[in-house]
Amino acid sequence: MDRKENSKYLWDGSGEPDPEIQRLESVLGKLAYSGARPGFPDIVPAAPWWSVLPFGWPMRLAAVSAVMAVAALVAVWFVIHRSKQNPAPSGSTASEWQVARLAGAPRVGNTAIENQGGLGPGQTLVTDNRSRAEITADEVGEIEVDPDTRLRLVPSRGERKRLALDRGVIHAFIWSPPGEFMVDTPSATAVDMGCAYTLQVDDSGAGLLRTTLGWVGFRLDGHDAFIPAGAVCATRPGIGPGTPCFEDASPALRAALTAFDFGPADQRAPALDTILAQARKRDALTLWHLLARVDANDRGRVYDRLAKLVPPPHAVTRDGILRLDPTMLDLWWNELGLGDVSLWRTFERSWSESDSQSRGKAR
Amino acid sequence: MAVGVASNVDFCTAIMERRTVSAWTEDSGDAALAEAARDGDRGAFGLLYDRYARMVHGVLLARVPFSAVDDLVQDVFLQALGRLRSLRDTACFGAWIAAIARNRAHDYHRRSRNDVELTDDILGDEQTGGGSSKPLRLASAPAPDAEAAAALAAIRSLPEAYRETLILRLVEGMTGPEIAARTGLTTGSVRVNMHRGMQKLREKLGSGVRG
Incomplete structure (x- = not known):
């Protein structure tokens, strides 16, 4: 069958039908949603506060007008006062995250959060050594903020989808679609992949x-690290993300990796020897990343060790990997069984645009 | 004054009629429906349910056992109903309720303390295919449920993004443009997920055909 026709049928059911897809539709269609609309409870809209006033419409109208005038004056004063204390960048369309106090007295700008509050674009949530908070955005996820943390909501086109962690610890649980939520740190950006x-x-x-x-991408200026569940990755200012490894890797491998990524240049060769000797099949994660990070002279050794642990697919050649052919690297990554790198590549372009825009605004 | 009172009565009646007799149609936009629902219009919310139930069902089916999905669909809409006031951009209702569904699925696993592997009461052990490296094949003429279970298990063994898109396409019968419109994902992302996912699925099912 013509590949284009086949593709059209999959996409929108037009074009020449693909028998295999039709078969799957027929088999799986039995599991489709077949319920009926349930009876929903009454929706109680927020009662307008003025409905409680005990007099008729003309008087209500006058009372409402008076109250609105006072409220407008208060709001103008508040906006002016607040913008002096904790300015929010102009032109932003992003909305707030909801902030809940978990312990102590977390602050947004100069305002202490007593129970609930909001974190708007450009604002910073600060916890001291005794306070903790949780921030939530319905379409993004929830994040617990540990003590001694500074977390900013970066104004960006993708509303509420970009935070900056200046210092401290956050625990993120994200349900936003993969590739949309990011956290900037001083030395790399964490990109959520679900x-x-x-x-x-x-x-x-x-x-x-x-x-x-799930898994997370860590990136700085096109220097990427993919971190699946159970793995960790360090990052350093001026260097960017190091090489990820699984937490159950041997202590010797992990120490050697730190020396390789962030130690003096003369420690890299012995560190690489240790890493290659210690690597298990599961550490293919680490070796794959090292392919692009080692000196060209050492790449062959990394290739040979990784090929023993996880043989490369047919389309991947030693020569291709030695010259860091991006397609071959991606094909080999997919062979590791840690997720499909094509998802990452799909979103890369939009991240790059978003990177440059938000950096411009954040400065 | 009498005229004024009559006008007020008419005004209130009109408001009440608007709440009880929905004039919404299939063509009404999500934003208008969501705003009306937020103001108490159950008819508008019902239309949103009709429009999005399949999508929510598919999002959940990609993540939780088949037997739990129907109940969770109701949960998701009830949760949405209770949180409508927090929906800031009513035009984003689809992406918003998809997120609630994904979150509800995560929550299901957190509560059941079983995030290891999906199991299903409609899946036979030999058909789940969960950690098997052997290609899965649709049986030639098995009982319908077993055949569907084998195909569903193959889809569920794919990465999450492919899984959701393929279930919306092959189980719920939604087209690519419809999936993009309902989930809030870009058309490009849906197209990539659908075609790459289908390619992976064909490999799982042991087919030589490529999409």
Whole structure:
């Protein structure tokens, strides 16, 4: 069958039918939604407060007008006063996250959160050493903010989808579609790919990301790290994301990886020896990332070790990997069984646009 | 004054009629329906239910056992009903309720403390295919439920983004443009997920045909 026709049928049911897709539709269609609309409870709209006034419409109207005039004056005063204390960037269309106090006295700008509050674009949520908070956005997810943390909502085109963690620890549980929610740190940006994770940043700007569900991308200027559930990845200012590894990797491998990523140049060669010697099949995650990070002279050794642990697919050649052919690297990644890298590539372009825009605004 | 009172009565009656007799049609936009529902119009919310129930069902079916899906669909809409006032951009109703459905599925697993693997009362052990590396094949003429279960298990073994899109297309019968419109995803993302997912599914099902 013509490939284009086949593709049209899958896309919108037009074109020449594909027998295999038709078969699947027929088999799986039995599981389709077949319920009827249930009886929903009455929806109680918010009662207008003026409905409680005990007199007729003309008097109500006058009372409402008077109250609105006073409210408008108060609002103008509040906006002016607030913008002096905690300015929000102009032109932003992003909405607030809801903030709930979990312990102590977290603050948004100069305002202490007693129980509930909001975090608007450009505003910063700060917890001291005894306070904790939770922030929630319906279409994004929920994030627990640990003590001693500074977290900002970055004004961006993708409303409420970008935060900046200047310092501290957050635990994110995200249900927004993959690739839409990001957290900037001083040394890398964490891109959610449908997951739960913990992100911490110390006072020097160094960070650590630990994925507990799904997977997360860590990136800086096109330098990427993919971190699946059970793996961690460190990042350093001026360097960016290091090489991810599983938390159950041997201590020797993890120590060697730190030396390789962030240690002096003369430690890289012995560190690489240790990593290659210690790597298990599961550590293919680490070796795949190292392919693009080692010196060209060492790439062959990494290739050979990774090929023993996870043989490359047919379309991937040693020569291709040695010259870092991006398609071959992606094909090999998909062979690791850790998720499909094509999802990441799909969203990359929009992230790049978003990166440049938000950096411009954040400055 | 009498005229004024009569006008007020007419005005109130008109408001009440608007709430009890929905004039909404299939062509009414999501934003208008969501705003009306937020103001108490159950008819408008019912239309949103009709429009989005399949999508919510598919999003849930990609993540939770088949036997739990119908109840969870009702849960999702009830949750949405209670939270309508927090929906800031009513035009985004689809993406919003899809997010509630994904969250409800996560919550289902958190509560059941079983996020290891989907199991299903309609799946036979030999058909779940969950960690099997062997290609799955549709049986030649098995009982309908078993055949559907095998195909569903194959889809569920794919990455999440492919899983959701393929279930919306193959189970719920939605087209690509419809999936994009209902879930709030871009057409490009849906197209990529659908075609790559289908390719992976064909491999799982042991087919040589490529989409």
